[in-house]
Amino acid sequence: MKEITWYGRGGQGAFTASRILGAAAMLKGYKSLAFPSFGPERRGAPIRAFTKISREPVTDRSIIEKSDYAIVLDDTLFGEEILNSLKPEGLLLINTQGGKELPADERIRTVNVSEGALKVLGRNIVNIGILGAFAAADAEFEIADIEKAVRDYMPKGLAEKNIQLLNEIFSAVGGKDDLS
Numbered sequence: 001m002k003e004i005t006w007y008g009r010g011g012q013g014a015f016t017a018s019r020i021l022g023a024a025a026m027l028k029g030y031k032s033l034a035f036p037s038f039g040p041e042r043r044g045a046p047i048r049a050f051t052k053i054s055r056e057p058v059t060d061r062s063i064i065e066k067s068d069y070a071i072v073l074d075d076t077l078f079g080e081e082i083l084n085s086l087k088p089e090g091l092l093l094i095n096t097q098g099g100k101e102l103p104a105d106e107r108i109r110t111v112n113v114s115e116g117a118l119k120v121l122g123r124n125i126v127n128i129g130i131l132g133a134f135a136a137a138d139a140e141f142e143i144a145d146i147e148k149a150v151r152d153y154m155p156k157g158l159a160e161k162n163i164q165l166l167n168e169i170f171s172a173v174g175g176k177d178d179l180s
Contacts (some may be wrong), residue, residue, distance in 0.1 A: 001056075002140075003064045006049040007082060008073035010042055013127030016153075017071075018049035021131060023149035024141060025053040033058040046077055069093065071134065073126050075100040083107070093133050095126045109137065113169055120165040128162035132169030143170050 004021065008014030015036040022032035036049045052058045066087045072078050075096040086092060086107060094102070095113040102108055111133045113126035120129075128150060135143045146166060151159045 001052055001054040001058070001060075002068050003066070004051040004053075004069040004071060004134075005064050005067040005085065006051070006071050006073070007077045008047055008049070008127070009077070010045045010047055012073045013125055014047055014071075014073055015049040017073075017127035017131060018051045020128065020146065020149045020153050021051050021134070021141075022053065023153060024131075024145040025051075027145045027148055028140070028142075030055060031057050033061065035061065037063060066090070069134065069138070071130055073130065075102075078102065091137055093130060093137065095130055109133070111169060111173055113165075116165050116168050116172070120168065121161055129165040129169045132166040132171075133173055135166075136170055136173045143167065 006014040006018050018034040022034040025032040030053050033052045034049065036047060050064050067085055068087055068090050070082050070086055070090065070092045072082065072094040075094050078094060078100065083092060083103065083105060090107055092108045094108065094110050096110050097112050097114050111130065113129040114124050117124050117126045117129050131146050135141045135146055147163050150163055150166065154162060
């Protein structure tokens with residue numbers, strides 16, 4: 001089973017991205033489960049979301065203890081505990097505009113999705129854009145599957161802008177296996 005933990009703030013769309021990734025996995029014949037975990041519901045409050053993907057039905061609805069991927073939408077949420085929650089071969093994707101000091105660890109990959117989101121969407125909403133970095137890092141996911149899931153899930157105008165951002169980030173990191 002592939003397990004992904006998302007870290008974001010209320011209103012950033014971490015749970016939406018979790019569901020879209022699950023939908024993209026289903027397009028490839030996988031089973032998936034996406035669910036959130038948050039305290040008081042308010043914009044800006046830290047939240048986590050989870051995506052579980054497997055060839056078999058996903059029946060375990062518990063919070064992920066050790067992730068294959070941790071995806072951080074806002075670098076102010078990063079802490080050592082996130083790195084410690086990764087499996088030894090796991091990967092941490094962090095949206096950052098720089099300035100945040102991160103530990104030297106080969107499992108950390110950074111990408112500035114915020115800059116592209118501001119340009120394409122006019123807002124710092126990075127949830128779909130960071131899926132471009134995820135698709136570049138994970139050999140099992142194709143950008144076309146994520147595009148289809150975005151189109152199926154979002155209203156047309158919003159979907160097309162997010163797909164543009166998704167592809168810009170995928171291209172910016174060089175496609176498969178070329179994240180910094």
